[in-house]
Amino acid sequence: MKIESYAIARDYFGRSFEVEETVPDIASLRELLAIKNPAAASLLKNTRFAVNDEFIDDSFQLNPADHVSIIPPSSGG
Amino acid sequence: MSVSFPQAVADNFQYISESPIAPAAILQHAHHPAAGAIVLFSGETRNLSHGKEVDHLFYEAHPSMAAKMIGEILEQAKQKWELSIAIAQHRVGKVSVMECAVIVITASAHRSEAYAANRYIIDRIKHEAPIWKCEYFVDGTSEWGGNCNCSTITGDPNKHVYESLNQTSVG
Numbered sequence: 628m629k630i631e632s633y634a635i636a637r638d639y640f641g642r643s644f645e646v647e648e649t650v651p652d653i654a655s656l657r658e659l660l661a662i663k664n665p666a667a668a669s670l671l672k673n674t675r676f677a678v679n680d681e682f683i684d685d686s687f688q689l690n691p692a693d694h695v696s697i698i699p700p701s702s703g704g
Numbered sequence: 705m706s707v708s709f710p711q712a713v714a715d716n717f718q719y720i721s722e723s724p725i726a727p728a729a730i731l732q733h734a735h736h737p738a739a740g741a742i743v744l745f746s747g748e749t750r751n752l753s754h755g756k757e758v759d760h761l762f763y764e765a766h767p768s769m770a771a772k773m774i775g776e777i778l779e780q781a782k783q784k785w786e787l788s789i790a791i792a793q794h795r796v797g798k799v800s801v802m803e804c805a806v807i808v809i810t811a812s813a814h815r816s817e818a819y820a821a822n823r824y825i826i827d828r829i830k831h832e833a834p835i836w837k838c839e840y841f842v843d844g845t846s847e848w849g850g851n852c853n854c855s856t857i858t859g860d861p862n863k864h865v866y867e868s869l870n871q872t873s874v875g
Contacts (some may be wrong), residue, residue, distance in 0.1 A: 629751050634764050634836030635848040677834075680769050696766060699848075 628673065630656075632697040639667040640697065654685040656695070674699050697704065719774040720835075721793050722823040725804040736788035739811035745826055747806040749799050757842040760800045761866050766834040770794065777828045781810070784824075785817040792825055794835055805837075806830075 628650065632640045640660070650656045653676050661668040675682055675691070677696040689695070727746045732743050749761045778790040789811035799805045805858070806829065810822040837849040 633766055633834065634838070638848075659799060677766070677769060680772070696769070696834075698766065698769075699836065701831060701834055 628691050628693055628695060630695045630697065635670060636667070636690050636697040636699045639670065642657050650689055652685065652689055653683060653687045656689065657685065660697075670699060708823065719793060720765050721795050722797055725793055725795055725807050726806055727807050730791060730793065730807055731809060734789050734791060734809045734811050735799075735813050738813060739788040739818075740813050741779060741815035742789075742809065742811045743815070743818040743822040745806075745808045745822050746804045747826070747830075748804055751799045751801045753839055754847075756845075757841045758801060759842045760798050762798050762838040762840060763794070763796045763805060764836050764838070765794065765796045767796070770833045770835050773833045774829060777825055777832075781821045781825050785810075785821040787812045787817065787821055790821065790825065792829060794833070796835075819847055832850040 628646045629675060630640070630646055631643045646656070647661065648659060650659055656676070657671050657674075661671050675698045676687075677683065677698055678687060678693045682694075682698070709747040725746075727744060731742070731744055734744070747836055749758065751758050772793065774792050778792055781787060782790045787810055792807065794806045794865065806826070808822050808825045808829070810818045810825065812818040812821065838846055840846045852872065
């Protein structure tokens with residue numbers, strides 16, 4: 628599954644990477660990413676995820692072909 | 705903007721700009737025969753933040769999501785306040801002090817609607833659109849901002865302070 632990260636999340640995970648593990652939903656992905664990078668744990672709690680350009684919640688069922696974006700809290704303006 | 709761009713690309717250029725925003729030039733597109741009031745907001749890089757001297761800001765966006773969201777916000781504002789014109793554009797990349805990072809222009813029959821709609825649009829863009837700011841300071845340090853910490857108060861990354869203010873305010 629392809630994951631793309633933005634802004635401060637990029638500092639922890641890089642621009643894009645692949646997750647090989649089987650991840651059933653967003654809640655599991657959140658946990659997996661926190662295990663992969665414990666320093667990002669508190670950021671991940673406040674982070675939203677998008678799949679195929681739509682914001683989705685923690686119960687969203689992931690498909691290996693999904694394109695996931697890590698969306699940290701915004702700060703435009 | 706070139707007419708040779710497909711519409712989707714043209715829309716991205718409209719809402720998210722990689723090149724400098726010229727507020728006075730965009731204002732030229734905001735005049736309308738039914739509009740007696742035009743409000744222009746330009747969000748610009750200031751020279752001081754967190755007590756430190758700012759060299760420049762760097763903006764990053766999820767371009768397709770941010771463009772779509774700004775388009776939807778403008779459409780909602782146009783309907784809610786019956787605006788003649790609603791324009792918004794946000795920069796990505798390096799924005800120096802005194803340069804425009806985001807512009808919102810609203811035009812309506814009377815000023816009250818133009819002001820209210822403009823405030824609504826900029827608040828929602830700043831809090832909700834997937835656009836991020838990194839502050840680069842003169843001392844060589846840098847920091848990802850920081851404007852929207854609403855979830856520390858509301859307990860929900862999808863709920864913003866101004867929404868609860870709107871709900872409780874009277875009149």
